[in-house]
Amino acid sequence: MILLSPLQHLGRAVLGLLATIGQVAIFAFDGLSHMLRPPFYWREFLAALLQIGWLSLPVVGLTAFFTGGALALQIYAGGARFSAEAVVPQIVAIGMVRELGPVLVGLMIAARVTSSIAAEIATMKVTEQIDALVTLSTHPMKYLTAPRVLAALIVVPILVGIGDIIGIFGGYVVGVQQLGFNSASYLKNTADFLELSDILSSLIKGAAFGGIAATMGCYFGMQSGRGAQGVGQATKASVQAAAVLILAANFILTSVFFSS
Amino acid sequence: MITLENVHKSFGPKQVLRGVDLTIPKGESMVIIGGSGTGKSVALKCVLGLITPDQGRILVDGQDAARAERDAFLARFGMLFQGGALFDSLSVWQNVAFRLLRGSLKRPKAEAREIAIEKLRRVGLTPDVADLFPSELSGGMQKRVGLARAIAAEPEIIFFDEPTTGLDPIMSGVINDLIREIVVEMGATAMTITHDMTSVRAIADKVAMLHDGVIKWTGPVAQLDSSGDPHLDQFIHGRAEGPIAAVR
Numbered sequence: 001m002i003l004l005s006p007l008q009h010l011g012r013a014v015l016g017l018l019a020t021i022g023q024v025a026i027f028a029f030d031g032l033s034h035m036l037r038p039p040f041y042w043r044e045f046l047a048a049l050l051q052i053g054w055l056s057l058p059v060v061g062l063t064a065f066f067t068g069g070a071l072a073l074q075i076y077a078g079g080a081r082f083s084a085e086a087v088v089p090q091i092v093a094i095g096m097v098r099e100l101g102p103v104l105v106g107l108m109i110a111a112r113v114t115s116s117i118a119a120e121i122a123t124m125k126v127t128e129q130i131d132a133l134v135t136l137s138t139h140p141m142k143y144l145t146a147p148r149v150l151a152a153l154i155v156v157p158i159l160v161g162i163g164d165i166i167g168i169f170g171g172y173v174v175g176v177q178q179l180g181f182n183s184a185s186y187l188k189n190t191a192d193f194l195e196l197s198d199i200l201s202s203l204i205k206g207a208a209f210g211g212i213a214a215t216m217g218c219y220f221g222m223q224s225g226r227g228a229q230g231v232g233q234a235t236k237a238s239v240q241a242a243a244v245l246i247l248a249a250n251f252i253l254t255s256v257f258f259s260s
Numbered sequence: 261m262i263t264l265e266n267v268h269k270s271f272g273p274k275q276v277l278r279g280v281d282l283t284i285p286k287g288e289s290m291v292i293i294g295g296s297g298t299g300k301s302v303a304l305k306c307v308l309g310l311i312t313p314d315q316g317r318i319l320v321d322g323q324d325a326a327r328a329e330r331d332a333f334l335a336r337f338g339m340l341f342q343g344g345a346l347f348d349s350l351s352v353w354q355n356v357a358f359r360l361l362r363g364s365l366k367r368p369k370a371e372a373r374e375i376a377i378e379k380l381r382r383v384g385l386t387p388d389v390a391d392l393f394p395s396e397l398s399g400g401m402q403k404r405v406g407l408a409r410a411i412a413a414e415p416e417i418i419f420f421d422e423p424t425t426g427l428d429p430i431m432s433g434v435i436n437d438l439i440r441e442i443v444v445e446m447g448a449t450a451m452t453i454t455h456d457m458t459s460v461r462a463i464a465d466k467v468a469m470l471h472d473g474v475i476k477w478t479g480p481v482a483q484l485d486s487s488g489d490p491h492l493d494q495f496i497h498g499r500a501e502g503p504i505a506a507v508r
């Protein structure tokens with residue numbers, strides 16, 4: 001396999017990718033259709049909200065804070081070359097809200113949530129728990145997939161909003177403590193510059209990335225092969241796919257929202 | 261009555277079932293024996309629709325299993341999986357009462373818990389395991405919880421995949437008696453997979469032997485020793501020499 005010519009490799013990869021995309025799309029629509037039809041498993045939904053939302057807060061907060069701070073330093077250093085140091089508040093704000101907030105939260109969710117969903121469902125598959133669910137007249141798509149995907153669609157935008165705020169705060173702390181900005185005017189500049197459409201685009205991206213992250217975890221978990229190796233493969237593939245799809249979706253959404 | 265007609269199933273190049281024909285009359289206890297890896301579990305899963313056969317038909321009371329309304333169809337079945345297949349996110353009693361806590365058989369929580377504890381008692385487990393999680397139990401205890409879950413909703417048809425594997429001889433005896441009781445008392449149709457010849461004699465009305473993807477021999481348990489079938493004789497006497505290769 002490894003010794004195939006690069007062209008053959010590429011061809012196979014593209015064909016495999018297209019087939020997977022088709023299957024994932026069918027899977028996503030199936031999951032969606034199960035969200036809309038009863039029964040709805042509230043307990044699983046609330047557990048997923050807790051797992052995806054609340055328990056992701058620390059990692060989201062830390063990531064956003066440090067990124068906002070680093071962003072402020074970079075913009076200050078770069079801006080100094082054109083004597084444009086003053087734009088730090090504005091650029092940190094749109095940088096975080098439009099791009100970095102959603103993308104970083106999306107990637108952290110892919111690392112934290114996609115992997116754990118995939119590993120959990122794959123283990124259930126390998127240990128016949130999915131078969132057991134079916135024989136107990138419970139549809140795995142309803143019981144496992146729908147609550148997780150719905151929870152991610154709702155809670156990841158909230159995480160992104162929080163990440164945006166903490167990222168801006170990180171920039172503010174660095175700006176005021178280290179770069180000598182005036183606290184009140186930093187905040188005013190940030191608030192004046194951000195528009196509602198920026199914030200909406202951020203939250204919409206959050207919902208899209210959350211949906212992608214949870215769907216990939218469920219899909220690859222359900223597709224898992226046998227044994228511990230199957231679980232490992234499923235987990236790896238799910239995180240890989242979620243990360244790439246989130247970045248691709250980000251590019252598409254950014255071009256839709258901002259290239260006019 | 262469950263009928264398998266010419267059921268075939270392959271996984272990639274590996275032909276597991278190559279034309280299984282088998283009939284299990286209503287209210288009888290059928291035991292399937294055969295070497296490990298011969299496809300006994302696959303055959304059970306085909307009946308439940310967990311695996312789709314490549315060819316052949318499966319009828320339950322004359323109705324094609326592949327076309328039946330899934331929920332109503334599955335509500336008639338209970339299944340003990342070979343590895344127990346307990347949900348490790350739920351406590352023991354919630355596992356046992358799974359069917360009673362949701363769906364068409366749903367009932368109040370307290371009542372479901374009571375039934376679960378009663379079923380646990382029947383498989384030789386005390387009420388204090390009810391609030392433990394499956395990962396806190398030994399393999400044999402997990403197996404018995406799986407058994408309690410399989411019988412919790414009093415199904416008409418029960419499948420047991422190696423119910424006594426991994427249990428001590430006394431507990432095996434308890435489980436054998438229990439399976440026998442369920443068939444006699446509840447009038448259930450049972451299909452059991454086992455390697456344990458003591459179990460076979462304790463619970464079977466009829467025995468079928470799966471080998472090379474087909475049913476090599478089937479008949480009443482009384483004829484087990486006088487079948488004259490060399491495959492069956494080798495199996496029940498556990499001989500290394502015979503028509504069944506020891507290396508598979």
Ligand SMILES: Nc1ncnc2c1ncn2[C@@H]1O[C@H](COP(=O)(O)OP(=O)(O)O)[C@@H](O)[C@H]1O
Pocket residue numbers: 271276294295296297298299300301302303
């Ligand atoms: N889902 C599956 N995918 C691939 N191979 C399988 C699958 N299920 C079972 N097999 C193979 O089918 C054969 C029969 O398995 P099984 O029915 O579990 O045997 P047993 O008679 O011991 O219960 C084994 O070789 C197993 O590897």
Ligand SMILES: [Mg+2]
Pocket residue numbers: 300301302342421
């Ligand atoms: Mg088996």
